[in-house]
Amino acid sequence: MNKSPSPSGRGGCNLGDLLMIEVKNIHKSFDGQAVLKGVSLTVETGEIFAVIGGSGQGKSVLLKVIMRLLEADSGDILIDGKSIRGLRGQALYKMRDRAGYLFQGGALFDSMTIYENIAFPLREKTKLSKKEINARVEEELEKVGLSGMGHKYPEEVSGGMKKRAAFARVLVMRPEVVLFDEPTTGLDPILVDSVHRLILWGKKTYGFTAVIVSHEIPEIFGVADRIGMLSGGVMIETGTPDEIRNSRVPEVRRFVRGLSEEVSAGGIA
Amino acid sequence: MDYILAIPRSIGTAVLDVLQETGDMFLFLGRTLYWTFTPPLKVNRVVRQIGFMGARSTALIVLTGAFTGMILGLQIYYTLQKFGAEAYLGPAIALSVIRELGPVLSALMIIGRAGSALSAEIGIMRITEQVDALESMSLSPFRYLMVPNMLAALVSFPLLGAIFNVVAIYGGYLIGVKLLGLSAGTYFSGIKDFVGYKDIRDGMIKSLCFGVIMIWVSCYKGYNTGHGAEGVSRATTTSVVMASTLVLVWDYFLNSVMLNF
Numbered sequence A: 001m002n003k004s005p006s007p008s009g010r011g012g013c014n015l016g017d018l019l020m021i022e023v024k025n026i027h028k029s030f031d032g033q034a035v036l037k038g039v040s041l042t043v044e045t046g047e048i049f050a051v052i053g054g055s056g057q058g059k060s061v062l063l064k065v066i067m068r069l070l071e072a073d074s075g076d077i078l079i080d081g082k083s084i085r086g087l088r089g090q091a092l093y094k095m096r097d098r099a100g101y102l103f104q105g106g107a108l109f110d111s112m113t114i115y116e117n118i119a120f121p122l123r124e125k126t127k128l129s130k131k132e133i134n135a136r137v138e139e140e141l142e143k144v145g146l147s148g149m150g151h152k153y154p155e156e157v158s159g160g161m162k163k164r165a166a167f168a169r170v171l172v173m174r175p176e177v178v179l180f181d182e183p184t185t186g187l188d189p190i191l192v193d194s195v196h197r198l199i200l201w202g203k204k205t206y207g208f209t210a211v212i213v214s215h216e217i218p219e220i221f222g223v224a225d226r227i228g229m230l231s232g233g234v235m236i237e238t239g240t241p242d243e244i245r246n247s248r249v250p251e252v253r254r255f256v257r258g259l260s261e262e263v264s265a266g267g268i269a
Numbered sequence B: 001m002d003y004i005l006a007i008p009r010s011i012g013t014a015v016l017d018v019l020q021e022t023g024d025m026f027l028f029l030g031r032t033l034y035w036t037f038t039p040p041l042k043v044n045r046v047v048r049q050i051g052f053m054g055a056r057s058t059a060l061i062v063l064t065g066a067f068t069g070m071i072l073g074l075q076i077y078y079t080l081q082k083f084g085a086e087a088y089l090g091p092a093i094a095l096s097v098i099r100e101l102g103p104v105l106s107a108l109m110i111i112g113r114a115g116s117a118l119s120a121e122i123g124i125m126r127i128t129e130q131v132d133a134l135e136s137m138s139l140s141p142f143r144y145l146m147v148p149n150m151l152a153a154l155v156s157f158p159l160l161g162a163i164f165n166v167v168a169i170y171g172g173y174l175i176g177v178k179l180l181g182l183s184a185g186t187y188f189s190g191i192k193d194f195v196g197y198k199d200i201r202d203g204m205i206k207s208l209c210f211g212v213i214m215i216w217v218s219c220y221k222g223y224n225t226g227h228g229a230e231g232v233s234r235a236t237t238t239s240v241v242m243a244s245t246l247v248l249v250w251d252y253f254l255n256s257v258m259l260n261f
């Protein structure tokens, strides 16, 4: 089993492995305000699982709980069938080394240029030479369409560019599991498409498993293998894109229809 | 009934909050110290923070040191004159500066200048999820943010305190010798006779303690900042107030211990 990823050269796919995320009955509240009230989901190895739902429903909180950036009040999270809730210190860091997290706002280090941001995890976590790092960073910049923008600081570029730079910073470590928090929000339709293709490409090339929080309906139907809708602190429905598209649950229908109608009418940019 | 219970209940909650925060703060200090002694050390970050905290505070310290020395020159001369003891101006200034005013005033100035900036910087990194980003890469924010600042403070505070002392003693010299007509020999030989190793050591210990206090409070406040710009501004203000107060309280405590040993 591939416990510690060696970002230097791991190109193989893990489809044969057990790797799987299992979230069991997670509860989380902030100062008495219950945000997650028993969320469960499973993601199989190599699968792309999309979480949809209105804003403020706790989608970001759910991703952070999976990454252990926030502590759940109760429930369990299993990776490869092993609970990660009790992990501390080095054991926790080892688990996180296998995963990448794309933050909703990008979370680029604002004291560093875009190039340095992408090089940072390589410099800190691998023994690659300067030249190898340079090659890798340029390659990632190219992939996300930011060639030649590396010398700029995060404040100097648009929101969409920040998102893509953050995307590159995650992918440069070749994570086995990636948690994407709204990777396409704020991008124009062409970029949305290119980011989605990048995710599909990453899945095919690296075989990563992904959880994506997304508002891109209907585009996300073409990306995700399965979709869950988070509402009122629980997953009200989970299914394949077709199942969600033709859902009988009124709230899901309203959400899916509403958003796709608004999009086709040009309501959401 | 609710009425009667309201007051003790709110007092109880307030006490619990204070205890909780105190506990959190000591835990935070413990983690910072733990990571300080866990290699590898981010040397270039330490150097950068020494530049930020130390080098760029020097002008401010020289200025405040000079004026403190000159004010002491006037005030202490006035007092000593009443006993006919003007000749002791040099040691009087040197002892009060080295033992007390140098460490305390330079700490207060650095807190105002660098401590506030540090809280704001870490607070902004917190609300823009840069701290979480470090965590998500399995890189400890303590190693990358708190430890370099802690070490930079341990270097900068004693050095800036020493600069403050030297400048203040010369400030007193300007007033006592050049303005009020004491002889330079009296001024400096008095200092040599009365200032001992112990005084300098005590001053250094104070500077080191105040450095730890500043980093502890401003990093803690930044790390635990509330939401949005308002949260950061509150973290900044409370960290300055709290660090300054703690410096004075701890100074009293140190004095009461040090004067006995």
Ligand SMILES: Nc1ncnc2c1ncn2[C@@H]1O[C@H](COP(=O)(O)OP(=O)(O)O)[C@@H](O)[C@H]1O
Binding pocket: A030, A035, A054, A055, A056, A057, A058, A059, A060, A061, A062
């Ligand atoms: N660190 C936090 N402290 C307090 N409340 C939080 C925190 N993070 C999120 N929340 C609250 O949890 C709810 C869900 O937030 P979030 O997960 O960001 O929603 P979204 O589904 O839009 O991503 C919101 O009401 C938010 O105010």
Ligand SMILES: [Mg+2]
Binding pocket: A059, A060, A061, A104, A181
């Ligand atoms: Mg969100």
